[in-house]
Amino acid sequence: MMKYQRIFVIVVDSLGVGPMEDSAAFGDIDVNTLGHISQTVETLEIPHLQKMGIGNITPLKQVEPVASPLGYYGKLKEKSKGKDTMTGHWEMMGLEVTKPFQTFTETGFPPELIEELEQRTGRTIIGNKSASGTEILEELAEEEIATGHMIVYTSADSVLQICGNEETFGLEELYRCCEIARELTMREEWMVGRVIARPYTGKKRGEFKRTSNRHDYALKPFGKTALDALKAKGLDVISIGKIRDIFDGEGITEAHKSKSSVHGMEQTIEIAKSDFHGLCFVNLVDFDALWGHRRNPEGYAREIEKFDENLGKLLAVLQKDDLLMITADHGNDPTYTGTDHTREKVPFLAYSPSMEGNGEIPEQETFAVIGATVADNFGLEMPEGTIGESLLDVLKGIVK
Template identity: 75%
Template structure:
């Protein structure tokens, strides 16, 4: 058995801690998701993240850095060319993405794609622009219900999203249309990272509400990852939240869908009480989807405080032979212009009850240190053409 029997990797989706050196190339200057949340709110209480040293990685107005936080802390850079969910998560498990996915933020999708999607699905498409998901449902939901048309939209991410009212459009029909869209967007000029089904309920503007039956149709990773080699070597690879969608099921032995980030932590707590041998990989999406993209620092702060409460329970629940790593996949600075992700460095907090030491690690050049650390711990080699070096020798 490796040094640790179980490794928990928790991704606080979009919790950046400062501009990447190449941030200007992405239009992201002076961004800092966590730091600017702290500046924008009056109170901020995250005692468990403070204990793990989060405030030691970027200054926070209300949260002091500790002289001797628990475990180890590092600032981590992204090596890949991008700032989206898939790029960040794939890199954590060893893949460097050099060619970014297509985005259609400025003008919507090409008419050729829309025409083919209408022909294949049998639905007239309305929308076809970059928009907030809740806003476009309020704008076009009544029309969709009345006509059977289909709302298609995008965002600053590489996504094609389709809305469907569960009571009138039918959930299975929505999924069918998304599968067709996924097939069409495999073409290089239309290649988006994800097609997302966005079901909702309600009958009129102001009453519409998105449901937890969202489903992501992602591209398969561009190569084998740490998840594949762990699974192939007989280890458990348990996903919580949208991890299974991000990797299109590759390298996953057991998947748990989450209704919210709080629910995702509740699921993680339940898993921490069960005996398994391997990796539990968790994504908590509400930080990004509900608060970062909607430019709501107070909501983001509230979500972090809820997470911190559950984190305290998890720290108590962990076994001596467990390793916890907390990180992020990109930034989404809620005080910045627009609604896009932001190109940022991210935190890495590593803790185990069995650790004798603690301290600040050197700044890391890639998120892939996470997957490489897990692979070395379990005695497996990372796949060919992956990046990242293990930090296991630091974690004493």
């Protein structure tokens, strides 16, 4: 019995599959991101996800369950107290977040924080409210370009976001201001999970477009994770998309930025064709950023179809000693009220060309089974203070 040489963990950002038992305490009643998308749209053609068992996890109007899936399927619960990106990803790699990250959705940021940020950056701040990234540009970007003022805003997440026009504000200046904001928001009363630089191009309303030069300034994880254990052992830990930012670089040996979720899958396919030994950890953010928060089930459905098409290409290049795990970090039901994430269980799909069996695994109590499985596969102890039990005994394959 040999273990897997390469593991791919793909996070389909926000693809929840039904409410947690405590979802009402988070303001989320009868939410189901994938299920409600299926109910809302006419078509949903996802043959590769269907073969892996996605239709067995939650009822889908267009996708029948399969009697014999490619591998294993099930649901994961979130043990941590939250429904945001960092909480979900940190838990996957073994950290339980017991206190939700602070949000300023209803009030904007405190006047004291805004005043100090203005003094330190030398710029007048406009905005300071919760808004979508496209709406805030349509409202305030012309003013920013004309005056040199700085757009600061938040969302339903624990984030402070700063916009900057790449031509008039400049990328380096945007990053400088974000670094100051990150320093200030390390204080407990102002602490947010991420400060995000949001560069854009364009000169007038209707032309503004955000660019791929976004940069996230995240909190460092409060403890060691499975990623740190892998890196310390000399294994490859390759991040695609915003994984590096979510962990502030901790435990990462190689990082690739993605222009889109389609691009992220293309990068993953190319890495699958290369030589490495360890983990390739992928976040595909467009599902959440472009469609979930904007409450667009049709756009979300088409994004899933694009993912499925590239999933087929990835499955075709997997080697016998590869393991693929597909999951999500929270929900973002595009049919629900508001624009916030939704507290949901997430899908778990696992496949290797060498797997001996297939079928349903019991519902797991934490996302951390993923990191524990990865560590166990490579013969590593999870760092002290982490959570999660390995599923490797279920997911092992025979490698000739």
